[in-house]
Amino acid sequence: MTEKQRVLLCGDVEGRFKLLFNKVDAINKKSGPFDFLFCVGNFFGKNNADLEPFKAGTKTISVPTYIMGPNDDEGLVHYTDPTGGEICTNLTYLGKHGLYTASSGLKIAYLSGVEKGKDVAKECSFDHKDVTALRNSCLKGCPSFRGVDVLLTSQWPEGISNLDEQKPDFEYQGSRLISWLATHIKPRYHVSGLENVHYERSPYRNQHESQDGINIATRFIALAKVANPEKKKWLYALNLTPLDKTKITELMMKTTDETPSPYPQSMLQNNPNKKTEEQNQYFYDMESKNDKKKIKRAKMEFDQSKCWFCLSSQDCAKHLVISAGKDIYLALAKGGIVDDHFLILPVTHYQSISILPDNVKEELRLYKEAIKLYCALNDRVPVFFERNFKTSHCQLQAVPIHKNQAPALKETFQEIAGVYHITMKELNEDLKEVAPPGAPYFLVEFPNGEQLFYKIKKDFPLQFGREVLCSDRILDVPDRFDWKDCQLSREKEYMLAENIKAKFRPFDVKL
Ligand SMILES: [Zn+2]
Numbered sequence: 185m186t187e188k189q190r191v192l193l194c195g196d197v198e199g200r201f202k203l204l205f206n207k208v209d210a211i212n213k214k215s216g217p218f219d220f221l222f223c224v225g226n227f228f229g230k231n232n233a234d235l236e237p238f239k240a241g242t243k244t245i246s247v248p249t250y251i252m253g254p255n256d257d258e259g260l261v262h263y264t265d266p267t268g269g270e271i272c273t274n275l276t277y278l279g280k281h282g283l284y285t286a287s288s289g290l291k292i293a294y295l296s297g298v299e300k301g302k303d304v305a306k307e308c309s310f311d312h313k314d315v316t317a318l319r320n321s322c323l324k325g326c327p328s329f330r331g332v333d334v335l336l337t338s339q340w341p342e343g344i345s346n347l348d349e350q351k352p353d354f355e356y357q358g359s360r361l362i363s364w365l366a367t368h369i370k371p372r373y374h375v376s377g378l379e380n381v382h383y384e385r386s387p388y389r390n391q392h393e394s395q396d397g398i399n400i401a402t403r404f405i406a407l408a409k410v411a412n413p414e415k416k417k418w419l420y421a422l423n424l425t426p427l428d429k430t431k432i433t434e435l436m437m438k439t440t441d442e443t444p445s446p447y448p449q450s451m452l453q454n455n456p457n458k459k460t461e462e463q464n465q466y467f468y469d470m471e472s473k474n475d476k477k478k479i480k481r482a483k484m485e486f487d488q489s490k491c492w493f494c495l496s497s498q499d500c501a502k503h504l505v506i507s508a509g510k511d512i513y514l515a516l517a518k519g520g521i522v523d524d525h526f527l528i529l530p531v532t533h534y535q536s537i538s539i540l541p542d543n544v545k546e547e548l549r550l551y552k553e554a555i556k557l558y559c560a561l562n563d564r565v566p567v568f569f570e571r572n573f574k575t576s577h578c579q580l581q582a583v584p585i586h587k588n589q590a591p592a593l594k595e596t597f598q599e600i601a602g603v604y605h606i607t608m609k610e611l612n613e614d615l616k617e618v619a620p621p622g623a624p625y626f627l628v629e630f631p632n633g634e635q636l637f638y639k640i641k642k643d644f645p646l647q648f649g650r651e652v653l654c655s656d657r658i659l660d661v662p663d664r665f666d667w668k669d670c671q672l673s674r675e676k677e678y679m680l681a682e683n684i685k686a687k688f689r690p691f692d693v694k695l
Contacts, residue, residue: 187429189290191334192221192247195377195407195418199229201238203411207419209246215421221249222292224407225338225377228254228262238272245274252338253280253296254308255378266307281310281318283332289426289542293322293369294336298378299359312456315365322369327621328534330435331370331390331400333427337362340376344385344404346446352383360456366402367391367451372427374404375420382408382417386441391452400427400435401442428541431510432532493577495531503678506685507692512547514555514688516681517581519667521653524684526555526566526582536572537580537627538619548580550693556631558691559584565631567593569649573624573640581649589658590631596657597628597636604645611637 192211197204204223212218237243251271254260268279278284284292295318300309323329342358345351356379366374370390385404392399408416427435491497495505495513506526507514517525528551530544540548555566564584572578585593601608611618611627615637619625624640626648638644645651647665652658654665664670672680 187288187425189220189286189288189424189426190216190218191290191422191424192218193373193375193405193407193420193422194221194223194410195382196225196380196409197223197227197229197251198225198409199232199234200410201232201234203234205238205243205245208249211419211421212246216247218247218421219286219288219290220292221247222334222336222375223249223251224336224375225252225409226255226259227251228259230258232262235272238275241273245272247274249275250278250284250292250294251275252278252294252336255296255298255338256308257305260305260307263307278336281314283318283321286426289428290334290424291322291332291427292334292336293318293332293365293371295362295365296338298339298357299361310361312361315361315456319365319368325621327539328532331372331402331427333372333424335366335369335371335374337365337374337376338378340379340406341366341374341404341447343446343448345383347388347443348385348446350386352381354379354381356381363447364451364456367445367447370400371402372400372424373422374402376404376406377409379406380409380412380416381406385446386443387439388443388445389438391445391447391449401438429543491533491577493527493529493579494533495529501677503674504681506681506688507551509547509551509693510695511544512551512693514551516677516684517667518677519670519672521583521650521659521661521664521670523680524558524584524687528552528555528568528580528582530578533576534578535576535622536578536619536625537570538572538615538623538625539621540578547693547695550695552580552582554688554691554693555582555584558688563587565590567628567630567653569626569628571626571644571646571649572619573626573644574646583653585653585659587631592657593630594634594636596655597652600648600652600655601638604648606638606644608636608638611635 192208208221238245254263263277268277270276278294281295295310297308297310298304300311322332339359339362340356341362342360343363344358383406387401387403389401390399405420407420408418410418412418489497490499492499494500504516505513506516511531513529513531515527515529517527528548530540534540552568559566563586565587566582566584568580568582570580598608618637626638626640626644627635629635651665654661
């Protein structure tokens with residue numbers, strides 16, 4: 185699975201289009217193909233005649249090129265559509281701000297212009313509303329948000345050279361709102377221009393509200409103007425695997441020159457306008473009877489190091505682990521219905537299958553296939569079910585039953601659901617479409633691939649899946665209904681896991 189994306193980054197072009205596109209063309213032929221060219225800073229200059237042959241179609245741009253908006257009145261006149269759009273083939277203005285997700289999954293956040301000030305036109309600047317909107321669109325629908333791949337801002341963030349031993353010796357016009365934005369959306373690469381300086385900061389580790397251990401590092405890269413006489417670097421090539429498809433261990437890896445975040449901790453606050461009054465207000469609210477806010481806060485501070493199912497946690501029952509992949513691991517259920525009652529779980533903390541990134545979902549599918557093969561060895565088939573309700577870490581249960589018991593499954597599930605006045609519906613669409621992030625649900629998948637789904641409204645019988653499988657129509661083991669009645673001593677658990685591990689080994693997922 186090669187997911188690598190090849191990206192070119194470029195500083196202020198200022199009208200030197202011929203130079204830029206010739207150089208890009210040469211690099212593309214030599215070490216391409218590249219997927220993208222992103223230009224920060226001023227793209228247009230005093231003389232823009234070089235662009236005409238590209239607009240007329242007599243010359244072509246070989247790498248899809250994306251540019252940022254104007255930074256001053258001079259630049260403004262070159263943008264006909266302020267909302268963004270194509271300028272000519274393979275040349276696109278991204279727009280004021282937004283998140284661009286490539287088909288590979290690569291996420292590029294961009295913020296055009298400079299921070300609002302008295303001398304800057306509205307069309308060339310951004311304010312706290314813009315950075316908040318951009319932050320929100322990056323975080324939307326991502327409960328386990330880790331970061332974005334690239335953040336493009338023409339202006340530098342304020343304070344970026346703090347804590348860096350190799351910091352450039354000059355004064356730059358940094359934006360505090362950009363520092364705030366970068367703190368929140370955690371880019372792997374943050375690229376800026378405008379200062380005609382080439383500066384690559386030592387990577388810094390991002391800060392986070394909670395200590396869940398998956399804060400990625402950011403590399404800040406500032407690029408100089410295209411073809412500057414001092415020959416400072418203005419073009420930069422990146423080889424990048426989208427964040428969502430990168431191993432956690434890789435993201436956690438530290439370089440020797442890594443520093444803590446150069447931004448103050450106050451940047452973590454929700455409001456980009458630093459106002460201590462508002463901060464006080466926030467804490468006041470928390471202590472008042474505003475329980476809703478309190479609960480939300482408590483949830484955010486969930487301690488992953490104490491999660492039973494996070495593989496890195498000290499409380500995880502590692503002796504029950506049967507196989508560990510890249511993002512998924514397989515374990516025995518504590519007090520399983522049968523000896524080889526499995527749990528398929530993500531290695532790090534996700535709430536439910538409905539929000540798993542595609543690569544994790546794909547690995548989960550491989551584990552399901554492996555279990556099917558394992559079961560087939562003695563004429564059995566697995567039933568998979570997930571209860572995303574009153575659980576915190578995503579777990580897909582896999583219970584092997586004899587293949588002759590399979591035809592009764594669907595009816596039995598529906599019948600027992602009926603006892604609880606629950607109607608389960610057949611699921612033919614993607615889970616994501618019926619279960620928005622955070623929505624509780626119960627899902628069962630039968631050996632023939634059919635699925636039944638129930639969106640939990642208020643309450644749900646916690647042992648429902650077990651109850652159906654233990655019933656006389658299926659496994660007929662009523663005494664194994666409650667897992668607590670089936671618990672083994674730690675020693676016996678260990679022996680059982682060793683035994684199943686050996687049996688499972690021939691079918692284990694090879695990544
Ligand atoms: Zn967890």
